[in-house]
Amino acid sequence: MNNRNAALVTPAEGSVLSPEVETFISEQVRLQVAAELKRLGLDLARPKRAALIASKGTLDMAYPPLILATAAAAMDMEAAIFFTFYGLDIVKKKKLSNLKVPPLANPAMPVPMPNIIGMLPGMTRMATWMMKDWMKKGGVPSIPDLLDFAKENGVRLIVCQMSMDVLGIKKEELIDGLEFSGAAAYLDYAADADITLFV
């Protein structure tokens, strides 16, 4: 008893506490810091998360969310794409293989074309064919392949229910494996995400 008391007081030069008390306090601090951080949502064992919005239905703007989300999944991040408005075309059965890129109002087109030519019938088809050809030669998977890869690798594909209502789109028109939700669900998911992008 006396020994212990002594230990409590001056275990070593420069310290006023016993090793037992120091150890106990240190352990308490460690546990409570971990508990408090977890309670605060700062659970850093959790994976990084990317919450992407796909709002465009052109071929060129369908790639970025799919490439980023599948790359994120390959890096063991959580990833979700929220398809809204024009972006719904990307998950429409009849559209996803036929997304187009208009050679219009875009002076940065790889093969630039005056707008007065770009607006002619057939030019959208030609620009689309060219882009698909470049993508293929560059080793970029097609949109259907990226969608399959996304689903197989746990990327959540969420469709904006409001957009479906507004555009009169039915579930049967869309591919399998989708979730249906609203802006609130996106915000809820994104609020804990590390990367949020509107494409």
Next chain:
Amino acid sequence: MNNRNAALVTPAEGSVLSPEVETFISEQVRLQVAAELKRLGLDLARPKRAALIASKGTLDMAYPPLILATAAAAMDMEAAIFFTFYGLDIVKKKKLSNLKVPPLANPAMPVPMPNIIGMLPGMTRMATWMMKDWMKKGGVPSIPDLLDFAKENGVRLIVCQMSMDVLGIKKEELIDGLEFSGAAAYLDYAADADITLFV
């Protein structure tokens, strides 16, 4: 005094500290961990925050920032929209009810239209009328209503001062209830946000 000392030393098998001391230390640790996290800015009592940029002045791209910001506010998040360049049209008195959607260079338009037709006079008006009609039927509030709702629910509407200078826009041309600031203010607000999106 002796009692206390005894308690300090061997309260139970395997423990060198009394339950009282352990409890007290635990509580002290809990309080101090909370204080330290707060001091470090990890105050998790603070609400989630969405920092959105509205850079487009078309009807279709006016909806996303307003819908997301008002949904965020309804979920008790902090939200701000930073209106820049073309996006200033959304808060211009004479424009906000007359935003338009061009049926051009967008193969994902719900009623697709060849560009050679879409560029004809009257087609933008028709596409705009159609989109407003769909939105109404789908139960989506109008842009003026979304702006009112945003203001009433604490969404901060911040106008890019540099864009005003560049475009020669005067405050009188804009709706009431706006703040005026620059990119630095956006970055400062966004640096502590959980969701950042460029629309």
Next chain:
Amino acid sequence: MNNRNAALVTPAEGSVLSPEVETFISEQVRLQVAAELKRLGLDLARPKRAALIASKGTLDMAYPPLILATAAAAMDMEAAIFFTFYGLDIVKKKKLSNLKVPPLANPAMPVPMPNIIGMLPGMTRMATWMMKDWMKKGGVPSIPDLLDFAKENGVRLIVCQMSMDVLGIKKEELIDGLEFSGAAAYLDYAADADITLFV
């Protein structure tokens, strides 16, 4: 020794711990919270970070990532711009001074123009000239100046290697001072960023 023991037990009315124990706990909490946060990647001494994507090659959409990144750097934030697809035009030697803005499919153009006029030859050149003139009068630096400022102030300019492959662009065609990398590098950087934007 007795003095110390006494201090350990009842240093003051209302406290059962000695000042020494309280001091030790405070110090332990401070050190361990800092250590734990660092281990969790929550290094609060680190600067804020902005991770921007530049995916458009028009003059109007070249400004936002450059203005935001340089403003961030001026605020001592870390900043990087990831140039992808059309966005590569912004760092192409032959293009960066000649980015254009098409007066088409954009009813929010400061000087609105029917699409049937906007698509005429010469109209893109005129709209581009007008925008450059406004920017100059508004005191906004040119794109080349913004790029120089970005490089001088530590903004990382990262080019999407996959886009180069797809578009057949060679390093010699691009300005100096760039890094070359892929979507994974962007995601890795962005996962620890505070602001992430897709322009």
